[in-house]
Amino acid sequence: MAVALHPPLHHHCLLLILILLLSSATIISSSLSHPPAPTTNATKNATAISPTISPTHSPSARTPISTSTLDPKQLSALQSLNIPTSKDPCFAPPHTSTATACDSSKPFRHLLSLRLSNCSDDVALSLTALKSLSTLNTLQFINCPISPIRFPSELTSNLHSFTCIKSLKKLTGVWLSRLQNVSDLTVSHVSITASGPSIILNGMKFLHSVTLSHTNLTGYLPKHWHPNLTIVDFSGNNLKGKIPLSLTRLENLVHLNLSSNSLNGTIPTTFGDLNDLQNLSLASNSLSGSIPESLAAVPGLMRLDLGSNQLNGTIPKFIQDMKKLKYLNLEKNSFHGVLPFNATFVKRLEVFKVGDNSNLCYNHSTLGSKLKLGIAPCDKHGLPMSPPPAKDSSADDSGDSSDDEDYSNVEEKHHSHGPSKIVLGVAIGLSSIVFLIVFLVLLSKCCK
Ligand SMILES: *[C@@H]1O[C@H](CO)[C@@H](O)[C@H](O)[C@H]1NC(C)=O
Numbered sequence: 001m002a003v004a005l006h007p008p009l010h011h012h013c014l015l016l017i018l019i020l021l022l023s024s025a026t027i028i029s030s031s032l033s034h035p036p037a038p039t040t041n042a043t044k045n046a047t048a049i050s051p052t053i054s055p056t057h058s059p060s061a062r063t064p065i066s067t068s069t070l071d072p073k074q075l076s077a078l079q080s081l082n083i084p085t086s087k088d089p090c091f092a093p094p095h096t097s098t099a100t101a102c103d104s105s106k107p108f109r110h111l112l113s114l115r116l117s118n119c120s121d122d123v124a125l126s127l128t129a130l131k132s133l134s135t136l137n138t139l140q141f142i143n144c145p146i147s148p149i150r151f152p153s154e155l156t157s158n159l160h161s162f163t164c165i166k167s168l169k170k171l172t173g174v175w176l177s178r179l180q181n182v183s184d185l186t187v188s189h190v191s192i193t194a195s196g197p198s199i200i201l202n203g204m205k206f207l208h209s210v211t212l213s214h215t216n217l218t219g220y221l222p223k224h225w226h227p228n229l230t231i232v233d234f235s236g237n238n239l240k241g242k243i244p245l246s247l248t249r250l251e252n253l254v255h256l257n258l259s260s261n262s263l264n265g266t267i268p269t270t271f272g273d274l275n276d277l278q279n280l281s282l283a284s285n286s287l288s289g290s291i292p293e294s295l296a297a298v299p300g301l302m303r304l305d306l307g308s309n310q311l312n313g314t315i316p317k318f319i320q321d322m323k324k325l326k327y328l329n330l331e332k333n334s335f336h337g338v339l340p341f342n343a344t345f346v347k348r349l350e351v352f353k354v355g356d357n358s359n360l361c362y363n364h365s366t367l368g369s370k371l372k373l374g375i376a377p378c379d380k381h382g383l384p385m386s387p388p389p390a391k392d393s394s395a396d397d398s399g400d401s402s403d404d405e406d407y408s409n410v411e412e413k414h415h416s417h418g419p420s421k422i423v424l425g426v427a428i429g430l431s432s433i434v435f436l437i438v439f440l441v442l443l444s445k446c447c448k
Pocket residue numbers: 039040041
């Protein structure tokens with residue numbers, strides 16, 4: 001019996017070794033490989049806003065094309081745009097950001113909202129398709145660099161919201177100006193050929209929100225604005241000239257972003273009239289003069305970005321009393337004097353930048369030395385004590401100087417970047433060693 005037992009034991013031992021070797025190999029290779037590859041369904045096709053229907057929806061969600069509730073003309077228009085219609089587009093979840101919406105007319109429903117995103121290159125807009133889709137009041141193109149065509153008037157008349165991000169290569173002001181009934185207009189990262197924003201916006205009688213950003217738009221800011229505007233974002237263009245006073249009469253304005261243009265002149269003192277303003281960015285222009293005292297009257301200001309201009313004067317103390325403020329960027333200007341903030345205020349902010357103001361200094365006894373502000377401490381006369389410390393070599397120099405999570409001037413940074421790879425290496429090394437030891441121990445036990 002004892003003799004008969006021996007060979008199976010030996011097999012057992014080999015099996016164990018094999019398993020160990022295999023498992024260590026898999027662990028090492030899996031930790032070496034990049035983040036778990038997503039189950040790839042990366043179709044680069046145009047999709048109607050969520051044709052994927054969650055199981056919670058009614059059984060009719062799974063009805064085949066023939067019994068779709070959508071107008072057959074619109075169905076074939078969607079198909080002509082390469083949008084899968086195997087599931088009824090009208091039953092897409094209405095509350096998700098990717099929803100199509102339909103009306104409830106009988107016998108067939110009509111689309112009210114549609115998003116084309118990540119189109120394949122062979123998608124082309126046709127007048128016929130757009131005519132069939134003219135019931136839409138919301139139309140979005142995202143990552144669809146297809147050629148624009150003239151929209152049929154039925155469609156432009158119905159559109160309330162139009163979005164075009166990295167899509168419809170080369171728009172013209174005239175083309176956009178036809179969308180006269182929109183209340184929300186967003187065009188971003190597409191170049192627009194126009195003499196200025198006015199030609200686009202002047203006829204839009206219902207405009208509430210306008211974003212024309214990174215469009216290489218030239219010309220001057222409009223002198224006339226729609227009084228009900230709440231959002232104006234013209235960031236990343238080539239707009240020049242002064243900020244018109246008329247802009248500061250928009251009582252409902254909550255978000256104004258004119259960053260990265262070539263605006264000059266001073267910040268109008270009437271900015272304080274913008275009672276509802278929450279976001280103000282005038283960064284990366286050529287504005288001069290000082291920060292208007294009237295800004296103290298804007299109670300809800302959360303983001304103030306005046307970085308990279310030629311502003312001068314002292315930094316007003318009232319900024320410290322703005323209770324909602326989270327983001328403050330005054331870097332790369334010509335401010336002078338003593339920074340009028342205490343440490344409580346500075347620590348409360350998510351982003352605080354004052355560096356690169358060569359005549360600005362901070363009071364060592366109120367701010368201490370823990371915060372790296374990029375400016376020198378003051379001497380007893382309120383002048384910078386030594387030349388300001390060399391600027392931290394920031395990885396990405398220009399461009400996105402106003403990143404959301406940017407704490408760049410506060411101390412506890414620069415630690416979170418590289419270590420993951422080191423940790424990975426150590427982990428792999430340790431696990432290999434452990435496996436080797438276990439392997440050797442078992443080997444010596446089994447096979448002696
Ligand atoms: C990928 O597509 C297939 C067929 O369209 C589908 O059955 C599957 O659930 C999809 N997977 C994911 C992760 O979306």
